Amino acid sequence: MKQWNGWGDDQNDLDLDLKPSALGYLQKIIGPSTPLPDATLEQAMSKVPASRLPPHELFSLDAEDRLRHARGQSLPDWLAMRSGEFGIFPDGVAFPTTSEQVQTLLQYAQQHQLSVIPYGGGTSVVGHINPEAGDRPVLTIDMTAMNQLMKLDRESQIATFGAGTTGPMVESLLAAQGYTLGHYPQSWELSTVGGWVASRSSGQQSLRYGRIEQMFAGGRIETLKGTLEIPSFPASSAGPDVREMFMGSEGRMGIITEVKVRITPLPEHESFHVIFFPDWDSGHKALRETAQSKVQLSMMRLSNTIETFTQLKLAGSGMAIKALEKYLALRGAGDSKTMFTLGVTGSRAQCKSALALARGIARRYGGVGTGTLLGKKWEHSRFRSPYLRHGLWEAGFVVDTMETALDWVSVPGAPAVMEAAISAALKDENETVHVFTHLSHIYPQGSSVYTTYIFRCGSDYAQTHARWEKLKAAGAEAIVKLGGTISHQHGVGKDHAKYLPAEKGELGIAAIHGLVEVFDPNGQMNPGKLLP
Numbered sequence: 191m192k193q194w195n196g197w198g199d200d201q202n203d204l205d206l207d208l209k210p211s212a213l214g215y216l217q218k219i220i221g222p223s224t225p226l227p228d229a230t231l232e233q234a235m236s237k238v239p240a241s242r243l244p245p246h247e248l249f250s251l252d253a254e255d256r257l258r259h260a261r262g263q264s265l266p267d268w269l270a271m272r273s274g275e276f277g278i279f280p281d282g283v284a285f286p287t288t289s290e291q292v293q294t295l296l297q298y299a300q301q302h303q304l305s306v307i308p309y310g311g312g313t314s315v316v317g318h319i320n321p322e323a324g325d326r327p328v329l330t331i332d333m334t335a336m337n338q339l340m341k342l343d344r345e346s347q348i349a350t351f352g353a354g355t356t357g358p359m360v361e362s363l364l365a366a367q368g369y370t371l372g373h374y375p376q377s378w379e380l381s382t383v384g385g386w387v388a389s390r391s392s393g394q395q396s397l398r399y400g401r402i403e404q405m406f407a408g409g410r411i412e413t414l415k416g417t418l419e420i421p422s423f424p425a426s427s428a429g430p431d432v433r434e435m436f437m438g439s440e441g442r443m444g445i446i447t448e449v450k451v452r453i454t455p456l457p458e459h460e461s462f463h464v465i466f467f468p469d470w471d472s473g474h475k476a477l478r479e480t481a482q483s484k485v486q487l488s489m490m491r492l493s494n495t496i497e498t499f500t501q502l503k504l505a506g507s508g509m510a511i512k513a514l515e516k517y518l519a520l521r522g523a524g525d526s527k528t529m530f531t532l533g534v535t536g537s538r539a540q541c542k543s544a545l546a547l548a549r550g551i552a553r554r555y556g557g558v559g560t561g562t563l564l565g566k567k568w569e570h571s572r573f574r575s576p577y578l579r580h581g582l583w584e585a586g587f588v589v590d591t592m593e594t595a596l597d598w599v600s601v602p603g604a605p606a607v608m609e610a611a612i613s614a615a616l617k618d619e620n621e622t623v624h625v626f627t628h629l630s631h632i633y634p635q636g637s638s639v640y641t642t643y644i645f646r647c648g649s650d651y652a653q654t655h656a657r658w659e660k661l662k663a664a665g666a667e668a669i670v671k672l673g674g675t676i677s678h679q680h681g682v683g684k685d686h687a688k689y690l691p692a693e694k695g696e697l698g699i700a701a702i703h704g705l706v707e708v709f710d711p712n713g714q715m716n717p718g719k720l721l722p
C-alpha cells in the first residue's frame with residue numbers, strides 16, 4: 191500500500207539512508223541538524239473530523255481513506271503528513287470502476303452542491319489534490335480502480351487506458367503486447383495516465399517519446415454538464431483543439447475517465463551513458479548543438495558543477511569515484527566539471543549512429559566519456575531518488591525543487607540566478623541552503639531548468655514551513671523575472687497559482703476562467719487550484 195506519510199509503497203524497502211560520506215558533506219555545508227518528531231498514523235487519524243456527507247454506496251466515509259487522500263507530495267504536504275497536522279480532509283472518497291459511475295457521482299455532487307477533487311496517484315507537488323476549507327462538503331474521486339488497457343489499435347498505434355492506470359501498469363500491459371508508451375516521470379511508480387494529462391506531465395525520455403501533450407490522442411471526459419468524447423485524429427485543422435483544452439485542466443473542468451495514447455513498438459536497444467565536460471559553458475553549448483542538430487537521443491541531462499559534485503558525493507567517496515575524478519582531471523574535466531547523462535533508445539543501428547553523433551559533438555566541447563557504469567547507475571536509481579527524501583528527513587534535512595523552461599538565450603545564466611535567489615532566502619536566519627541545478631528536457635528552442643535545494647529543519651514544524659515559504663517565493667520570483675514558465679512539468683495547483691497571471695496575462699486568465707465556467711459554472715470542480 192502507498193505510504194500514508196511519505197513517498198512510495200510501504201512494501202518497498204528503499205528508504206535510501208544517506209551514506210556517511212554524503213551526510214558528512216551536507217553537515218559540513220549547511221551544518222548538523224535535528225530531525226523533527228513524526229506523528230503516528232493513530233495520532234493523525236484522531237484528528238479526522240466527522241464527515242459532512244451521508245453514507246452512499248459509491249463512496250467511503252472511512253477516516254483512513256479520507257486521511258490517505260488529504261495530501262499530495264509537495265513539501266507542505268510532507269510536513270503536514272509527518273506532523274500529523276493534515277488540516278482539511280475530504281468528507282468522502284469514491285473509487286469508481288466505470289465512466290458511468292463517475293457521471294453518477296458528478297450528478298450527485300451537482301445536486302448536493304459538493305466540491306469534487308479528481309485524484310490520480312496523488313503525486314502532485316503543488317497542492318493539486320488538497321481540499322480547501324469551506325462550507326461545501328468535499329468528495330475526492332480516486333480514479334485508480336479504472337486501471338485497464340481497454341483497447342489496442344495496432345494499426346494506428348493507439349492504446350486506450352482507464353485514466354487511473356499507473357505508470358508500471360501502463361508499461362507492463364503494453365509490454366505484453368510488444369509496445370511501450372515511454373512516459374517516465376520520476377513519479378512513474380505512482381502517478382496515473384489521467385493525472386499526467388490533467389497536469390501536462392513530462393517524462394524523462396521526452397526527447398524520444400514526447401511530452402504527454404504529444405502522446406494524448408483523445409479520450410472520454412465526464413463533466414457536470416455531461417459526457418464529452420474527444421475523437422483521436424492524427425492531425426486536424428478544424429479550429430481550436432478541445433483535446434488541448436483538457437491538458438493541464440487540473441481537475442477544474444471534468445474527470446478524464448478514458449485516455450487514448452500514441453504508443454511505440456518496444457525498442458530493440460536502450461542504454462544510458464555519461465560524459466563529463468570541463469565546465470558549465472562547454473556543457474550547455476554541447477547540449478544545445480546536439481538538440482538543434484536533431485540527434486536522435488532519448489534523453490539528455492546536464493548537471494551543473496555543484497550538482498555534479500553532489501551527485502558524486504551521494505554516490506559515496508569510494509575508491510572508484512576517486513579514481514574516476516583523477517582520470518577526469520587528467521583529461522581536462524577538473525573541479526568545474528559538469529556531468530552529461532544521455533540515453534539512446536530505438537533500433538541498434540539508430541542508437542549506434544545517434545551515440546556516435548552525440549559523442550562527436552561532445553568531443554568538440556572537451557567532453558570526456560566514461561563507459562557505461564555511470565549510465566547504468568543512473569538507470570538503476572532513476573525512480574529510487576524520491577526515496578532519498580526519507581533518508582534526508584531522518585537526518586533533519588528537507589529537500590524540494592523548483593523548475594521552469596526558458597529559451598536558449600536565457601538558459602545559460604538561469605541556474606546562477608535561481609540559485610542565488612534561493613541561497614539568499616534564509617540569510618536573515620543565518621541559514622545556509624545547498625542549491626544545485628540541472629537541465630533535463632532539452633529542446634531545439636530551449637530547455638527546462640530544474641533546481642534542487644536542501645535546507646535544515648527548523649526547531650519545529652512551523653519554522654520549517656516558514657523556511658520553505660521563503661525559499662519557494664524566492665525561487666518562483668526569480669523564475670518570473672527570468673521570463674520563464676512557472677512550471678515546465680509540475681503544473682500550477684495551489685502553490686503556483688499566484689504566479690500564473692504573469693505568464694498568461696489578464697486576457698489569457700479571463701479566457702481560462704471562461705472555459706472552466708462552461709463546464710463548471712458554480713465552481714465545484716477542484717476549487718482553488720490552477721486559477722488564482
Ligand SMILES: Cc1cc2nc3c(=O)[nH]c(=O)nc-3n(C[C@H](O)[C@H](O)[C@H](O)COP(=O)(O)OP(=O)(O)OC[C@H]3O[C@@H](n4cnc5c(N)ncnc54)[C@H](O)[C@@H]3O)c2cc1C
Pocket residue numbers: 197262263307308309310311312313314315318319333353354374375376377380381382383384385386387388389390391392393394439440441442444445446447576679680681716719
Ligand atoms: C518524487 C516526484 C517526482 C516527480 N517527477 C515528475 C516528473 O519527472 N515529471 C512530471 O511531469 N511530474 C513529476 N512529478 C509531479 C507529478 O507526479 C505529476 O504532476 C503527475 O502528472 C501527477 O499525476 P497523478 O496521477 O499523481 O495526479 P494527481 O497528483 O492525483 O493529480 C494531479 C492533478 O490532476 C488532476 N487529475 C488527476 N487525475 C485526473 C483525472 N482522471 N481527470 C481529471 N483530473 C485529474 C487532479 O485533480 C490534480 O489537479 C513528480 C512528483 C513527485 C512526488
